[in-house]
Amino acid sequence: MRPGSEAELADCVAGLTGPVAVRCGATRAPDAGDLPVLSAAGLSGITLYEPGALTLVAGAGTPMAEIEETLSAEGQMLAFEPMDHRHLTGRDGVPTIGGAVAVNASGPRRIQAGALRDSLLGVRFVDGQGRVIKNGGRVMKNVTGYDLVKLMAGSHGTLGVLSEVAIKVLPAPDARAVLLFNGLTDAEAVEALCAAMGSPFDVTGAAHLPAGVDGDPVTMIRIEGFEGSVALRAKALAAHLVRFGTPEVERDMGRTAAGWAFVRDLKGFTQADAAVWKISVRPSDGPKVGAALRAAQPDVGIVYDWSGGLVWAEWPDTGDLRVHLAGIPGHATLVRAGRGATGAVPRFAPEPAPVARLSEGLRAKFDPRGLFNPGLMTAHV
Amino acid sequence: MQMPEPSAGILARKAEIVAGLRDRLPADAVISDPAETRAYECDALTAYKCPPLAVVLPASTEEVAAVLAYCHAERVPVVPRGSGTSLAGGALPTADSVILGVARLNDVIETDYPNRIIRVQSGRTNLSVTGAVEADGFFYAPDPSSQLACAIAGNIAMNSGGAHCLKYGVTTNNLLGVTMVTMEGEVIELGGAHLDAPGYDLLGLICGSEGQLGVVTEATLRIIHKPQGARPILMGFDSNEVAGACVSDIIRAGVLPVAIEFMDRPCIRACEAFAKAGYPDVEALLIVEVEGAEAEIAEQLSKITEIARRHNPVELRESRSETESALIWKGRKAAFGAMGQINDYMCLDGTIPVTELPRVLGRIGELSKEYGLDVANVFHAGDGNMHPLILFDANADGQLETCERLGAEILKLCVEVGGCLTGEHGVGVEKRDLMMTQYSADDLEAQLAVKDVFDPRWLLNAAKVFPLDATANRRSAA
Numbered sequence: 001m002r003p004g005s006e007a008e009l010a011d012c013v014a015g016l017t018g019p020v021a022v023r024c025g026a027t028r029a030p031d032a033g034d035l036p037v038l039s040a041a042g043l044s045g046i047t048l049y050e051p052g053a054l055t056l057v058a059g060a061g062t063p064m065a066e067i068e069e070t071l072s073a074e075g076q077m078l079a080f081e082p083m084d085h086r087h088l089t090g091r092d093g094v095p096t097i098g099g100a101v102a103v104n105a106s107g108p109r110r111i112q113a114g115a116l117r118d119s120l121l122g123v124r125f126v127d128g129q130g131r132v133i134k135n136g137g138r139v140m141k142n143v144t145g146y147d148l149v150k151l152m153a154g155s156h157g158t159l160g161v162l163s164e165v166a167i168k169v170l171p172a173p174d175a176r177a178v179l180l181f182n183g184l185t186d187a188e189a190v191e192a193l194c195a196a197m198g199s200p201f202d203v204t205g206a207a208h209l210p211a212g213v214d215g216d217p218v219t220m221i222r223i224e225g226f227e228g229s230v231a232l233r234a235k236a237l238a239a240h241l242v243r244f245g246t247p248e249v250e251r252d253m254g255r256t257a258a259g260w261a262f263v264r265d266l267k268g269f270t271q272a273d274a275a276v277w278k279i280s281v282r283p284s285d286g287p288k289v290g291a292a293l294r295a296a297q298p299d300v301g302i303v304y305d306w307s308g309g310l311v312w313a314e315w316p317d318t319g320d321l322r323v324h325l326a327g328i329p330g331h332a333t334l335v336r337a338g339r340g341a342t343g344a345v346p347r348f349a350p351e352p353a354p355v356a357r358l359s360e361g362l363r364a365k366f367d368p369r370g371l372f373n374p375g376l377m378t379a380h381v
Numbered sequence: 382m383q384m385p386e387p388s389a390g391i392l393a394r395k396a397e398i399v400a401g402l403r404d405r406l407p408a409d410a411v412i413s414d415p416a417e418t419r420a421y422e423c424d425a426l427t428a429y430k431c432p433p434l435a436v437v438l439p440a441s442t443e444e445v446a447a448v449l450a451y452c453h454a455e456r457v458p459v460v461p462r463g464s465g466t467s468l469a470g471g472a473l474p475t476a477d478s479v480i481l482g483v484a485r486l487n488d489v490i491e492t493d494y495p496n497r498i499i500r501v502q503s504g505r506t507n508l509s510v511t512g513a514v515e516a517d518g519f520f521y522a523p524d525p526s527s528q529l530a531c532a533i534a535g536n537i538a539m540n541s542g543g544a545h546c547l548k549y550g551v552t553t554n555n556l557l558g559v560t561m562v563t564m565e566g567e568v569i570e571l572g573g574a575h576l577d578a579p580g581y582d583l584l585g586l587i588c589g590s591e592g593q594l595g596v597v598t599e600a601t602l603r604i605i606h607k608p609q610g611a612r613p614i615l616m617g618f619d620s621n622e623v624a625g626a627c628v629s630d631i632i633r634a635g636v637l638p639v640a641i642e643f644m645d646r647p648c649i650r651a652c653e654a655f656a657k658a659g660y661p662d663v664e665a666l667l668i669v670e671v672e673g674a675e676a677e678i679a680e681q682l683s684k685i686t687e688i689a690r691r692h693n694p695v696e697l698r699e700s701r702s703e704t705e706s707a708l709i710w711k712g713r714k715a716a717f718g719a720m721g722q723i724n725d726y727m728c729l730d731g732t733i734p735v736t737e738l739p740r741v742l743g744r745i746g747e748l749s750k751e752y753g754l755d756v757a758n759v760f761h762a763g764d765g766n767m768h769p770l771i772l773f774d775a776n777a778d779g780q781l782e783t784c785e786r787l788g789a790e791i792l793k794l795c796v797e798v799g800g801c802l803t804g805e806h807g808v809g810v811e812k813r814d815l816m817m818t819q820y821s822a823d824d825l826e827a828q829l830a831v832k833d834v835f836d837p838r839w840l841l842n843a844a845k846v847f848p849l850d851a852t853a854n855r856r857s858a859a
């Protein structure tokens with residue numbers, strides 16, 4: 001099913017008699033399995049772009065590449081630096097804005113500019129009864145009624161099928177500097193990242209690769225903006241972090257962009273059969289996560305982003321990684337199941353009973369017939 | 382403005398309910414004497430008043446949970462309250478409701494600089510959150526003008542903004558976690574020191590829900606390091622159109638100032654008379670502030686000045702000292718006080734796409750003539766959040782009503798051009814009956830469904846946000 005308009009989408013949902021896999025570009029979601037696919041990829045195209053108001057409105061199926069090119073022609077960008085999941089999922093589809101919204105895809109700049117949900121101004125979607133619902137709008141400040149925009153971001157297509165989204169965009173930086181520290185331990189690195197984030201120098205990326213491109217540990221701290229300001233802040237930040245060594249400073253726009261894409265898309269993860277987990281913790285707890293996982297599984301691959309608060313684990317094991325993280329507040333999501341996985345490990349962290357009741361209540365209201373991606377966000381598969 | 386009839390049954394049981402509350406709280410935490418409950422009869426929207434049945438001032442999450450469980454079991458309506466500075470009537474009681482004030486919940490629970498968070502009890506005032514960390518160079522970014530008084534609880538409920546949110550975002554972008562008690566008395570934790578929700582973004586849903594989904598007792602907030610410096614520049618233009626175009630060009634050029642404030646002539650004149658800030662007598666005035674180290678400030682200001690010059694400003698005044706900076710801000714900060722001196726005023730809060738500024742200001746001018754009431758405009762131009770101030774005389778017969786009708790027209794205009802009814806103050810009772818201009822019945826139904834999930838009996842602040850007739854069945858079924 002691939003409706004070409006919102007009205008067709010609404011008719012299509014109203015006429016459904018059983019569950020469907022809701023997809024857009026299908027580069028991020030798990031396999032649809034036996035379910036018929038309801039694709040919003042046909043709802044494509046930018047319907048409004050006002051550079052002077054920093055707003056863009058597009059159909060859910062609009063390719064990310066189209067959006068990024070349009071913005072870049074005006075010297076603007078998406079603030080949340082969305083990950084391209086294709087390296088992880090091995091899919092060759094076309095990533096779309098609707099898919100990005102559905103998974104709240106937020107990359108390294110999330111630590112400074114917020115997640116996708118923070119840039120999302122408005123949504124239109126079709127609920128499980130085939131009703132077209134809008135929430136939010138296209139303006140930057142809006143507290144009129146409940147914020148269903150946030151609810152829809154990251155709801156993985158389980159509450160409704162997105163038809164259109166409105167997004168706040170940002171000016172793209174003129175210049176960039178990346179401070180690179182070599183050879184730090186995880187603990188030292190995360191301490192350096194936290195010190196950088198706590199400085200007044202407006203850091204826009206803070207990541208640590210225990211195994212960088214050449215296999216050695218590298219800690220990356222990014223500053224962006226106008227040329228003069230970037231040069232100034234890079235120098236001041238290096239001085240601020242002198243106790244961690246003297247960093248190399250990379251200034252080339254192309255090379256720095258490639259370096260951050262390497263982090264963002266987890267290009268260092270090359271074990272195609274391994275599971276990939278996304279672990280969200282208090283940044284300073286990041287190294288504890290790394291240590292606990294290494295103790296349990298020496299072949300684990302680790303990437304720290306968001307100042308240490310996002311730990312990616314390439315996990316050559318089909319078991320539930322969460323059992324190794326008891327006592328560390330936060331949560332873990334299974335982003336890619338490893339080869340041989342039975343589906344017994346829940347993708348999303350099981351919620352405490354009172355929260356689970358609210359989540360189930362919302363699902364029952366928005367999708368009373370249980371049509372959309374059934375089981376995806378529930379703890380029990 | 383209508384409020385639902387209070388339940389005669391609840392009113393008749395007042396003594397019993399007060400006793401029930403006293404059983405669960407320390408003696409001084411329950412107020413039932415009408416002489417004392419009157420202090421809670423309204424918030425900052427003082428046109429509407431109604432003393433509550435009783436007031437409770439719990440001092441812990443457990444006490445909040447005990448009160449809510451009891452009220453839920455007894456089907457007593459509850460209205461949460463922070464500091465009562467809502468401009469939308471969000472904390473306005475009904476006669477059959479218990480006001481649950483969080484003013485006694487004001488501790489700092491944790492500050493953690495490496496992770497840039499502070500965890501506070503929700504009754505703590507906005508400014509005192511920054512107060513707790515500023516000696517160490519940090520601050521909490523959302524800064525409503527009411528920050529000396531308003532509580533984090535109210536900020537979360539209203540998703541409040543401030544002058545600096547163009548760069549730093551509003552409350553929801555700076556909120557990492559809450560402890561919340563549901564109407565049934567269940568304590569739940571959402572978020573925390575980590576980023577992003579494990580499942581649905583319930584935290585995002587709670588923020589801005591106007592006290593209708595639960596009572597927030599604690600919050601984890603993002604704190605950030607203060608910038609090295611900040612400096613404003615003042616620009617005067619001879620038309621609103623040109624000033625609006627200048628705002629758009631600044632944003633397009635890739636400069637993202639921390640604040641872009643806009644004042645029109647009626648507002649400039651009133652502020653100047655009141656604050657003597659030395660403002661030029663022009664049609665439109667912009668105050669643009671940038672942050673950073675000295676050289677960064679200079680770099681940004683030179684770009685901004687260059688853009689402004691292309692629009693032939695009547696006046697261009699870059700601050701050269703702390704004193705001059707303070708003077709530039711002095712008039713703007715006194716805007717509300719200045720208006721209060723002249724007259725009674727009603728402050729609107731609609732948001733529009735920035736590109737619609739000139740058209741909307743023009744139309745507001747026409748409406749002002751039509752209704753015979755002056756309107757002064759002062760607002761956050763960078764994000765399109767307007768604050769038209771309608772001047773009226775509360776003692777003159779019928780002027781409040783005329784003012785409300787004009788206000789409704791202006792808000793409808795905001796929606797018409799692609800904006801919304803409220804950018805930061807919330808719907809409360811004030812804009813409740815305009816909701817259908819922005820939302821369809823299905824749009825509203827989706828929101829009501831959320832309330833059904835969190836508060837199935839519709840006991841928590843139930844007469845707010847939605848038109849009364851849209852919620853009548855739900856409220857009476859409860």
Ligand SMILES: Cc1cc2nc3c(=O)[nH]c(=O)nc-3n(C[C@H](O)[C@H](O)[C@H](O)COP(=O)(O)OP(=O)(O)OC[C@H]3O[C@@H](n4cnc5c(N)ncnc54)[C@H](O)[C@@H]3O)c2cc1C
Pocket residue numbers: 424425460461462463464465466467468470471472483503524525526527530531532533534535536537538539540541542543544591592593595596597598717805806807842
């Ligand atoms: C002079 C002045 C200037 C202002 N400037 C701004 C501004 O610049 N920006 C801006 O955004 N606002 C502004 N406001 C509006 C107001 O200050 C904000 O809405 C503020 O967040 C309200 O906080 P409060 O603690 O006073 O909340 P209250 O007025 O007590 O309550 C507001 C809402 O929050 C709910 N609530 C209170 N406590 C809780 C709780 N614990 N759990 C759940 N819900 C709760 C209430 O039920 C109510 O709906 C201004 C107000 C005034 C009077």
